[in-house]
Amino acid sequence: MTRTSPLFDSLVTVFGGSGFIGNYVAQSLLERGARLRIASRHPEHSHSLKPLANLGQLQFARCDITNEESVAAALHGATHVVNLVGAFSGDLEKLMGEAPGTMARIARQNGARAFVHVSAIGVDASSPTTYARGKAIGEERVREEFPEATILRPSIVFGKDDNFLNMFGQLIQLMPVLPVFGPEAELQLTYVDDVAEAIAVALEHPETHGGHVYELGGPERLTMMEINRRIAAAQGRKRRFVAMSDSLSSLFASLPGTPMSKDQWTLLKPGSTVSGEHRTYADLGIEPRPLGLFLDKWMVRYRKQGRFGLDNVRSDQQAT
Template sequence: MSRKSSLQNQLVTLFGGSGFLGNYLSQALLESGARVRIASRNPERSHRLKPLANLGHIQFVRCDINDPRQVRAAVSGSDMIVNLVGSFGGDLIQLMGDSAGDVAAAATDAGAKALVHISAIGADGESSSSYARANAHGEDLVRKNFPKATILRPSALFGQDDNFTNLFAGLVQMSPVLPVFGPDSPLQPAFVDDLAEAIVVALENPSRHGGKTYELGGPEVITMMEFNQRIAKAQGRKRIFLPVPDPMSAAFAALPLTPINRDQWVMLKEGNCVSGDYPGFEKLDIKPRPLSLFLDKWMVRYRKHGRFGEEASGPAN
């Protein structure tokens, strides 16, 4: 980030900062001149960021977000706080609901200037998905305990090392015939770097963005079938995609040890697009980038013979 930032020397604590989004956000914050404290159950996963930080500009704290005492210790001395914690497993109401409220309360007690809470598109207290209900519960507690918090609801995130695009890329690489769950379900994937920038912008100007909720989706809407087809094309592979009827895919998602659980299935069927009821990237002065801008480059390693193989538009197998 080349522009001058108001985050210079501000201490920003990231709960869940050792995850996928945390890696990109930490780099964006360090580039802004902020000091970063990564609070996580496994902070050592972020040690690779050390060479990117100036002396004293990155700290690592072991913290279980479900323990209010550990949360308060991690927040101590922070100027700003970001809660990135999310999961599809475990006690979601506790992890993304009650614990999010504890972070907000600790932020208030610590006198933090800003709090950004990462929720998700589809947060809904009436949803049949426990993931959506947990996110809604967390949002409610965050607003109650830190009224000027900025809540960001991103769509599914993509990045070069994500667990989303690469999951399907691996399947396309291995199998000539693939089932597609929810083939007509719409997606509006967002680039992880764009979300990281959105968080930085919200922290830089809490007087403008505090107390607001933003829905952040990418610039293009595609279906699950189109998503798989794009990946196959970028790999230069011919694949047969079989739409799976909803009753069959719902039954599959209900089984143990499958790649998709019931919550993910419900969210897939509901779609992953902005509702239009909340401001988006444009209100943060960010022009989001589409998956199509990166996909061909990222799929090179999945092609037969890698960069020495056929181009994506060439013969496939």
């Protein structure tokens, strides 16, 4: 814990804080000595954070972000606010569009010093996907209600316990031949700890970062085909990858029970890279870390014989 951070002893409400990114944001803020309130539909999902907090440093609030009274209760006394809410199901324009505006308005009325809204690369009010439209509406509502808010647009976020690398890791472990959807789509995968650090820095210095949009992309531009091949190599497995056409990819995403929704496919197709039109990690003083620093270690669990096969796993003779 550092007493030198401007966040020390401040009360930070994190909406959607019980999710994947929220876990890392919470750790970053707790290390800075902030008092943290996790506001979520299922705050019990973040109870694993308890050992990281000092007495009285961590609080959990069950919150319905579509209910103004619930939002107001979660914001009571908060000096800093983070919105991490994102979803691919439900009323997305209400959850990711209108609700952030309510958060921002109440935060401003309560005198909050900083508001960080986490959006996504590719937001577009005219997009055919409800996800991109919802995120675009959310940014607009937040700016209207809290003009000094910082808006962060990360690319696809990766981490040891994400739903992206691990989904492909499991498929590659099990299947000798795999289809690749959007094989040429370029992504700048961004490390979850770097995103958490960006949020913390923006909260610490709203006088510098408030009122600006930041696109957060990792240092590598990788196609979906390259990502799949890297995962297979990290597992020490020989796999055949088949590039799928856009028409087949769209058809697959339209089927029920598939791991990729139609919205996710539509968002994936153009890729997810920084546009060059907004501020980036560099403007936050952060050097983003590449996937290659972590992938070999994280794929151990998917290797043949796991840790017991480490000596031979990267050998072509031993690859399966």
